Amino acid sequence: xxxxxxxxxxxxxxxxxxxxxxxxxxxxxxxxxxxxxxxxxxxxxxxxxxxxxxxxxxxxxxxxxxxxxxxxxxxxxxxxxxxxxxxxxxxxxxxxxxxxxxxxxxxxxxxxxxxxxxxxxxxxxxxxxxxxxxxxxxxxxxxxxxxxxxxxxxxxxxxxxxxxx
Numbered sequence: 001x002x003x004x005x006x007x008x009x010x011x012x013x014x015x016x017x018x019x020x021x022x023x024x025x026x027x028x029x030x031x032x033x034x035x036x037x038x039x040x041x042x043x044x045x046x047x048x049x050x051x052x053x054x055x056x057x058x059x060x061x062x063x064x065x066x067x068x069x070x071x072x073x074x075x076x077x078x079x080x081x082x083x084x085x086x087x088x089x090x091x092x093x094x095x096x097x098x099x100x101x102x103x104x105x106x107x108x109x110x111x112x113x114x115x116x117x118x119x120x121x122x123x124x125x126x127x128x129x130x131x132x133x134x135x136x137x138x139x140x141x142x143x144x145x146x147x148x149x150x151x152x153x154x155x156x157x158x159x160x161x162x163x164x165x
């Protein structure tokens with residue numbers, strides 16, 4: 001039986017750190033579903049459809065990866081319905097781990113068959129957060145080392161839109 005994992009997040013935008021964690025997950029699991037949170041409490045720059053399109057372009061060469069949207073509801077329920085046995089979470093620092101640890105225990109309570117797998121990205125991405133990438137890009141900074149070229153293009157378009165308002 002193929003082992004399937006889900007990799008949930010807001011991914012606003014999807015960074016090279018996210019891709020690094022995804023590639024690490026593919027070394028462990030035969031299939032990984034990138035799950036984009038639609039109803040999140042975060043202030044997002046990109047619509048869900050824009051994020052789906054960008055991530056699909058970035059992971060287009062990975063046949064074992066699919067991209068889906070979580071339209072509300074509990075992640076544990078989504079994992080169960082998808083037949084996933086693991087939830088992949090990237091952790092860069094202790095602060096990330098503390099929050100993710102609490103969430104993993106709750107998800108285990110809700111779906112006992114699921115295991116949360118914490119993966120650390122390459123050290124060069126440990127300080128890369130989507131929120132920082134958004135801010136730097138919108139202010140005209142160079143984030144080309146931290147995102148795929150298609151994501152960079154979309155960030156530039158958003159910056160240009162913001163500057164014309």
